[in-house]
Amino acid sequence: MKRLSRLRPPLVLVFVAMAAMAAGAADRILILRPEGAKFEETAKGLMHELGSDFACQQEILGSDRPDDAAATLMASLRAVRPKAVVLMDNDAIKLYAEAQKRWTDSVPYPPSISLMAVRVDQAIAGMGRATGIFYEVPGVTLFVNLRSIVSEPVRKVGVIMRPGMADFVRESAKWCKYENIELVPFEVPEGRRDVARAVRTGVRRLRDRGKVDALWILNDNFFLTPEIVETGWLPALERFRRPVLVGVENFVSAGSGFGTFAILPDHYGLGVQAAGMLLRLKDDDWELEGPAKVDQPLSVYKVLNLAEARRTSKVNEAALVEVDKVIK
Amino acid sequence: MRRLWAILLLFSLGTAQAGARVFVYYPSLARPLAIQEALAKKCPGIEVSVFGRLADLQSQVGREPPQAILAQAAVLGQFPEYLPRLQGTRGGLETEAYVLLSIEKPVDVAAISKASIGVVGILDRKEMDGFVSGLVAGTPKVNRVTKVEDLLPLLIFQSVSAVLVSETNMKEFQKKSQAKLVDVKLDKAKVGLVAAGIKAGGAAAAEKEILAALQGLDGATLALLGVDAWK
Numbered sequence: 001m002k003r004l005s006r007l008r009p010p011l012v013l014v015f016v017a018m019a020a021m022a023a024g025a026a027d028r029i030l031i032l033r034p035e036g037a038k039f040e041e042t043a044k045g046l047m048h049e050l051g052s053d054f055a056c057q058q059e060i061l062g063s064d065r066p067d068d069a070a071a072t073l074m075a076s077l078r079a080v081r082p083k084a085v086v087l088m089d090n091d092a093i094k095l096y097a098e099a100q101k102r103w104t105d106s107v108p109y110p111p112s113i114s115l116m117a118v119r120v121d122q123a124i125a126g127m128g129r130a131t132g133i134f135y136e137v138p139g140v141t142l143f144v145n146l147r148s149i150v151s152e153p154v155r156k157v158g159v160i161m162r163p164g165m166a167d168f169v170r171e172s173a174k175w176c177k178y179e180n181i182e183l184v185p186f187e188v189p190e191g192r193r194d195v196a197r198a199v200r201t202g203v204r205r206l207r208d209r210g211k212v213d214a215l216w217i218l219n220d221n222f223f224l225t226p227e228i229v230e231t232g233w234l235p236a237l238e239r240f241r242r243p244v245l246v247g248v249e250n251f252v253s254a255g256s257g258f259g260t261f262a263i264l265p266d267h268y269g270l271g272v273q274a275a276g277m278l279l280r281l282k283d284d285d286w287e288l289e290g291p292a293k294v295d296q297p298l299s300v301y302k303v304l305n306l307a308e309a310r311r312t313s314k315v316n317e318a319a320l321v322e323v324d325k326v327i328k
Numbered sequence: 329m330r331r332l333w334a335i336l337l338l339f340s341l342g343t344a345q346a347g348a349r350v351f352v353y354y355p356s357l358a359r360p361l362a363i364q365e366a367l368a369k370k371c372p373g374i375e376v377s378v379f380g381r382l383a384d385l386q387s388q389v390g391r392e393p394p395q396a397i398l399a400q401a402a403v404l405g406q407f408p409e410y411l412p413r414l415q416g417t418r419g420g421l422e423t424e425a426y427v428l429l430s431i432e433k434p435v436d437v438a439a440i441s442k443a444s445i446g447v448v449g450i451l452d453r454k455e456m457d458g459f460v461s462g463l464v465a466g467t468p469k470v471n472r473v474t475k476v477e478d479l480l481p482l483l484i485f486q487s488v489s490a491v492l493v494s495e496t497n498m499k500e501f502q503k504k505s506q507a508k509l510v511d512v513k514l515d516k517a518k519v520g521l522v523a524a525g526i527k528a529g530g531a532a533a534a535e536k537e538i539l540a541a542l543q544g545l546d547g548a549t550l551a552l553l554g555v556d557a558w559k
Contacts, residue, residue: 051452138485144504175485266475269475272472273473299474299478321552324359
């Protein structure tokens with residue numbers, strides 16, 4: 001593992017070249033990622049799944065990055081000659097996109113798989129030879145899991161969103177149809193000043209007019225500032241009395257009065273899924289053409305606030321063994 | 329100070345002899361922690377560790393080999409130093425049937441080698457490819473996941489043509505999902521249920537303790553291991 005920091009480029013080159021030689025005949029994969037436990041977990045899943053047929057070289061994107069990090073990355077690419085690059089988070093994607101723009105070598109730059117970034121589809125839209133996995137857990141995964149936990153039917157789920165998330169919600173609605181679940185959106189304009197008030201109105205309308213069975217709160221900072229949570233969501237949810245699905249574990253903590261059921265990406269599983277994409281890429285001789293296609297994440301980590309679930313629904317107690325963490 | 333050392337020594341000896349250790353690897357819809365808590369409650373004196381990932385089981389067996397491993401027969405076969413002593417059964421059978429489950433329309437078994445199949449990776453990649461080929465009589469592209477529940481989104485997002493699951497899990501998926509799930513039965517797809525493998529040359533007392541504890545498990549705990557009796 002190596003840190004992409006203020007090392008002098010020649011030193012970086014020597015280090016990387018040695019690692020690459022040690023890798024021998026195995027297919028080399030370059031992983032570009034920030035520090036942090038969740039990124040390590042994803043890398044672990046990826047490397048376990050790939051096994052010894054692949055040699056994975058990790059480059060850590062620290063805060064003390066070199067002035068021309070893209071040039072340093074290009075030097076690493078030329079030295080390691082990876083078959084593919086795995087990019088974790090938006091910064092890594094931006095850096096690789098910059099390196100791609102400046103790539104003039106006769107051999108094409110390696111294909112990339114991007115993950116753990118906000119809206120991967122948008123982040124890789126302008127890149128060549130790119131694919132990825134969404135970090136946002138699709139609604140259908142949340143709703144099917146909720147249906148296992150509560151006895152009441154889950155047929156209509158409300159969601160408060162801004163137009164910028166409409167495509168993501170539409171995509172989710174498409175998958176929901178397979179499960180006979182209708183997504184009922186309440187749209188808040190991007191320029192709206194009193195967002196907290198809009199949230200209160202939205203929750204009320206979804207409950208009274210939309211007759212929704214549950215509410216899905218998107219991981220969108222536009223709606224999740226401390227002030228909006230305090231003055232918008234909390235008073236509105238107090239009267240909502242139906243399960244609230246969230247994508248952040250803290251939102252289901254004891255006494256939070258916010259979420260009922262949190263479903264987050266399982267980082268190890270995300271790594272395994274990325275490994276599967278690499279294996280398919282290898283089967284295709286590392287060819288990746290056409291517009292970027294982004295897969296949905298498969299593996300999730302589930303946290304249930306049991307008191308909140310019991311307050312809003314009849315809980316199927318036998319299904320609690322399927323939940324990773326039950327907050328009592 | 330000398331007394332403190334003596335107490336520490338006694339404590340460490342006590343810990344070292346504190347009974348047998350059993351590792352469990354059985355991917356199911358129940359979380360490993362839930363299985364571990366249930367087993368630990370029913371097997372006092374035995375240290376039970378339940379693993380949700382094959383790689384974690386493999387590395388832990390390498391580091392601190394337990395006296396016993398509980399896993400499906402195919403998994404147990406990967407640890408030759410553990411000899412099967414108890415075979416789990418369900419309805420009197422030692423194996424369970426696996427099916428190909430798809431969405432909307434049945435998968436074409438005759439063209440299975442052109443299909444992509446989702447499976448839980450209970451074996452290493454190459455071994456798993458061979459395992460799948462043996463069950464489906466073909467060589468499909470194998471798309472591995474770590475948890476049983478991950479197979480359902482794989483189908484819903486149409487990432488694979490079908491998933492290979494036990495009939496028990498198929499029924500669970502059909503209960504959970506309102507999608508049109510269609511199964512295709514496979515003639516030769518029978519997979520061994522959970523068995524208990526005991527480490528060859530291990531302490532006889534620990535072995536006896538483990539086997540007695542497993543044979544004393546109640547129906548609800550056995551169900552978490554996918555069996556209803558031992559043979």
